[in-house]
Amino acid sequence: MTQDRAPRAKRRRRWKKLVVPAAEPRSRRRFVVQGLALVAGGAALLVTRFRPSAWAAETDRVPVRPPTASLDDAAFRAACIGCGMCGTVCENGCIRYFGADEATWGPLTPFLDVRRRSCTLCMRCTQICPTGALSPVEDDMETIAATVDMGVAVVDPDRCISYLGRVCGYCHDACPLPAKAIRLVPPAKPVVMTDGCVGCGRCVELCPQFPTAIDIVKRRLG
């Protein structure tokens, strides 16, 4: 204690010199007026110049949510507190978030844009969720195939290159559950097996057609 007394004393002096009382009656009115003016100025700047970058909805569809989220999107929104843990642990960076000003789909709630980046089914998000909006699933492909249902892939034969007469099959090659979720009929036409598809979106991400010929659609309840 004793050996650092000298620098402490110096610090003490420094602070004593610095302190200025603000709330003298004389200056109080000035502080109130300048405070109101600054707040008003800042708010005006924010309102007139700043446009929040609202997430622009690209489709009217219900967004794909992380694995084990309730198929009833309202129920998921009610259970999610928007803490952001799922996106932190996501090994693939596929979990994105709506903005804090999102009105329709819940502010700061997670979603997946599978066309840009799809889910690798690592199940970390389900294990860390503190609220039960996602329920824990073991990282094991059989368990995942049995429990996860983020949606189901739907092929549009009018856009699919294989249906149009060439041979593609990218979606089948990308699928983590081949022969369970998707199969090819000759020459290479993809057929999704609705019962086996977990909706991870690998096929959507890798579809070489633009606009994509395969997409994830959430199942309806019941």
Added chain:
Amino acid sequence: MRAAVDPGRGWSGSAWVWARRLTQSLALVTIVLAPLLGGWQRLDRSEMAVFAAGGWDLPDTVRGRLPLGDRPTKAYDALVLHGGGSAVEYLSVPVVDPVAGSAALLRTGLSWKLAIAFGLPLLLAALLGRVFCGWLCPFGVIARATRSVLARLPWHPPVWRLPDRRPLRWLILGGAVAISVVGVQAAVFFFLPHLAVQQTVYAYWLLGGGGAIAGVLLGLIAAGLVFGPTAYCATLCPTGAALNLAARGKRVGVTLDDPKACGKHCHLCDSACWLGLHPASGDPGPDCDSCARCFPVCPRDNLRVAVGKPRRRHLPVVAAGLLLALAAPAAAQPRAPTKPDYLLNGERELDGVTVAVSMVDQTGVKLDLDWSEAEQGIELSLFVARGTRGDADERGLLPAREVYTGPLEVELRPAGGDPVALSWDAPNSPVSTQGTEIYRRRIEVDIEPGDEVVVRAIPGWLARDVRWTVPAAGTAPGAGATLLVAAAAALIFMGLLSLALAVPDRAGAAQPLRGPDGNGS
């Protein structure tokens, strides 16, 4: 409180200070490191969001030296400290900020995990007071570092004496909770500095955004330069206010060892207090965070933590590391993008007609590594069809739908320029197939987020125009918008601090730090 007598002196003042520095460093390192490791483990799959959103790759010098393979994943698996947007999980124990999560709690069913997450910080406050502010809060570290840097400048900005009464924070706490109930959670992040730090780091490394919240943080620091870096914590912070409420009945805190041993009009501990409290009175009150900052300044070592109250300090080196981590992505040299960049991926249905559009920026992409020439321009593809998809036949194949193949008109409307009209007589892609059903064209127009793509009405098919707005790549507005938010936030925070400082003290309450004559020596 003065009755608190403890046999033995326990830790010395500086031991408390160093213990506090340790937890502060741990908390700050977690905030910075946890998302960084999250980004590292993604490197072999993709780039870190902050680079990917800008269309860059990680610089080769960095990438070449990074251990990749399964090592990042192993390191991440071994990590037991996770930090999210408003929550953390340390050693599998979840914790949520009580203010930011309060509105969500109203609509969420209670589970044991959630109860722990919300209960822990409040329990901690109920027992130990605002220890979060002094010992863990990442903004606290930045604020204290700012204060110490200011104190070392040759020219000193004035340090305002904080009033004892701080009514404005109750207004902000109530307002933040009320606003987030309405659903505008942005306002909550605006007023919670520790979440601003966490969100900034987190969004920059993992989400490819964070510009707006970084602006708020910059604004708050700027306001702190004028009115005192820690004035916000003391007079306005809603989390501090909530913890103050929880700490009204706390049992552990800072107290005087022997009140009679105090020098008259000494008040050195009062002037050392970063929250503007009065440990010299023997009871600094529920706002005291036991940071122990008043311990080493006392000439008689008369302060200690007793079962019945404490406090904290600055870590310029760690703060500099944080700033460096934030500045590193900005300093990295951006290179020409080499991956196709998905600008728009839209599908809408109107009266049973499906209109799908895709816009992909191919600039800089090489279809073959040996080719010397790279692709240029943006590829715009459209598809219009109607009718239900139908049921699969016995082979699983789906029937074709009725696809529109007539003339199509599209208009691109840049946010600040003249619209560009495009038209097709018939679909032209894919080539060399029996069916040609997609309208595709390479366009040489600069497309920015916020621009509109409008598909004109088609007689007999589409009754009205179908439009899309090009979404932002990340959540980040540009650097200009960040500065704008920073300026606005600085003005608002300065105004609020000015109002908070104008609140008069109770008559005859604590003595001012300087004598009434104005010369403090």
